[in-house]
Amino acid sequence: MSQAITRRAGLGLAALLCALAPLSLALGPAGAETSGPEISFEIPEPGSVPPTLGAEAFERIYEVVSHPRCANCHVGEDNRPMWSGPSYGAPRPHGMNITAGESRIGAETLLCSTCHRTNGDFDTDPHAPPRAGLDWRLPPVEFQWFDRSAAQVCAQLSDPERTGGRDWVELARHLTEDAGHRGFVLWGWNPGGNREPAPYSLQTHVEDILTWGAAGMPCPES
Amino acid sequence: MKVSFKVNGAAQSVDVAAEMPLLWVLRDHLGLTGTKYGCGIAQCGACTVHLDGQAVRACQVQAQELEGAEVLTIEGLGRPEALHAVQDAWVEHQVAQCGYCQSGQIMQAAALLDLNPAPSDDEIDAAMSGNLCRCGTYPRIRAAIHAAAQKLEG
Ligand code: FES
Ligand code: FES
Numbered sequence: 001m002s003q004a005i006t007r008r009a010g011l012g013l014a015a016l017l018c019a020l021a022p023l024s025l026a027l028g029p030a031g032a033e034t035s036g037p038e039i040s041f042e043i044p045e046p047g048s049v050p051p052t053l054g055a056e057a058f059e060r061i062y063e064v065v066s067h068p069r070c071a072n073c074h075v076g077e078d079n080r081p082m083w084s085g086p087s088y089g090a091p092r093p094h095g096m097n098i099t100a101g102e103s104r105i106g107a108e109t110l111l112c113s114t115c116h117r118t119n120g121d122f123d124t125d126p127h128a129p130p131r132a133g134l135d136w137r138l139p140p141v142e143f144q145w146f147d148r149s150a151a152q153v154c155a156q157l158s159d160p161e162r163t164g165g166r167d168w169v170e171l172a173r174h175l176t177e178d179a180g181h182r183g184f185v186l187w188g189w190n191p192g193g194n195r196e197p198a199p200y201s202l203q204t205h206v207e208d209i210l211t212w213g214a215a216g217m218p219c220p221e222s
Numbered sequence: 223m224k225v226s227f228k229v230n231g232a233a234q235s236v237d238v239a240a241e242m243p244l245l246w247v248l249r250d251h252l253g254l255t256g257t258k259y260g261c262g263i264a265q266c267g268a269c270t271v272h273l274d275g276q277a278v279r280a281c282q283v284q285a286q287e288l289e290g291a292e293v294l295t296i297e298g299l300g301r302p303e304a305l306h307a308v309q310d311a312w313v314e315h316q317v318a319q320c321g322y323c324q325s326g327q328i329m330q331a332a333a334l335l336d337l338n339p340a341p342s343d344d345e346i347d348a349a350m351s352g353n354l355c356r357c358g359t360y361p362r363i364r365a366a367i368h369a370a371a372q373k374l375e376g
Contacts, residue, residue, distance in 0.1 A: 095265075096351045096352040097347060097348060097351035097352075098351075098352075099348060107337075108345075108348075109345070109348035109349060110348060110349050110351075110352060111276060111277075113276070113278070114270075114276070114277055114278055114279060114352065115264040115278075115279050115282055115352070116282075117278075117282050117283060117284070117287065118287075119284060119286075119287060121241065121284070125262070125263055126263075127263050127265070128262075128263035128264060128282070129263070129264045129282060131282075
C-alpha cells in the first residue's frame with residue numbers, strides 16, 4: 001500500500017489558479033512570485049524498496065547536498081558561509097569578512113539580511129546577493145554538509161538528533177514546505193544570476209529522499 | 223506599483239516598478255542624493271540606509287518591500303545644528319577623504335552602535351567590512367566609531 005499525497009506548496013490565489021495546471025510552476029512576472037511549484041510525492045511502504053535502489057537514491061541525494069548551492073551555507077562551527085562553484089575555482093570563505101555568528105543570521109556581526117533580502121523574486125544580477133522568500137540564514141550547525149563525506153552526511157540525515165527531529169518522511173515534507181515559501185531549497189534549483197543550479201530537480205530530490213527512507217536509509221561506507 | 227512609506231519621518235508615496243531598487247527611489251524619485259551608488263550588487267556598501275532600524279543596502283531592497291516601512295537616510299540621521307554622535311565623531315576625526323563612501327559608512331556605523339554600544343576592534347571589523355573605501359580611511363573610521371560609542375555612552 002502506498003499513501004499518495006499531493007502537496008500544494010504555496011498559498012493564495014496564485015496557488016489556486018495554478019492547481020488548474022498540475023506540475024506547472026507558479027511563476028508570474030519577475031517579482032510577482034508568491035508561491036512555489038507543486039511538488040507531488042508518494043510515500044512508499046517502508047521496506048518496499050530494495051536497498052540497492054535506496055543506495056542509488058542516496059548517491060543522487062549526496063550530489064545535491066554537496067553541491068555549492070546547498071553546501072555553501074550548510075557550514076560548520078566557524079559559521080562562515082562559503083563562496084564556491086564554477087566561477088570561483090577553489091572554495092573560499094564568503095567575502096567581506098562575513099561570519100554569521102552563533103546566531104547563524106549575523107546578529108553578532110552583520111545581519112545576512114543587510115544584503116540578502118527576504119523576497120521570493122530569485123532573479124538577481126550576476127554576483128548580486130541571492131534572495132529567498134524566507135529570511136536568509138545559515139542552517140543549524142549540526143546540519144553541516146560542507147566538507148563532509150557521503151557517509152558523514154548519510155549518518156547525519158539518519159539521526160533525528162541532527163535533523164531537527166525529522167525522520168525521512170518529514171525531511172521530504174520539509175523540502176516541499178520550504179518550496180511553498182519560495183525558500184532556500186527551491187532557490188537551490190533557481191539560483192538566479194549566473195549560478196549553477198543544484199543537480200536533478202526538487203521533484204527528483206524529494207522522490208530520492210522517500211526512496212532512500214523506504215529502503216531503510218542505507219548509507220555508503222565512505 | 224504604488225507604495226507608501228516613510229523617509230526620514232516624512233510620509234512618501236511613489237508609483238514605480240515593483241522591482242525598482244530603493245536606491246533609485248531615493249535618488250531619482252525623492253531627490254535624496256546623499257545615498258550613493260557604487261556597484262548596485264551589494265559589493266561596496268555606499269548605498270547603506272536604515273530600513274525599519276536595520277542597516278540595508280538600498281540597491282538590494284525592491285520597492286515592493288517598502289509598503290509601510292520606515293527608511294532613514296544620511297539626510298535624516300542628524301541635522302547640521304544637531305549632528306548624530308557618529309557624524310560628530312566623523313568630523314572630529316576628519317574621517318572623509320573624497321567622501322563618496324562616507325554616507326554608507328556612517329549609516330552602517332550608526333546601525334552597529336544601535337546593536338552594540340561598545341564594539342571592540344574585531345566587532346567593528348566584522349560589521350564594517352562590507353563597506354569599502356577606495357581612499358583607505360579605515361583606521362579613522364575605526365577610531366571615530368570608538369569615539370562615537372563614548373559620546374553615546376556619555
Ligand atoms: S551600491 Fe549598493 S552596495 Fe554598492
Ligand atoms: S573617502 Fe573616498 S572612498 Fe571612502
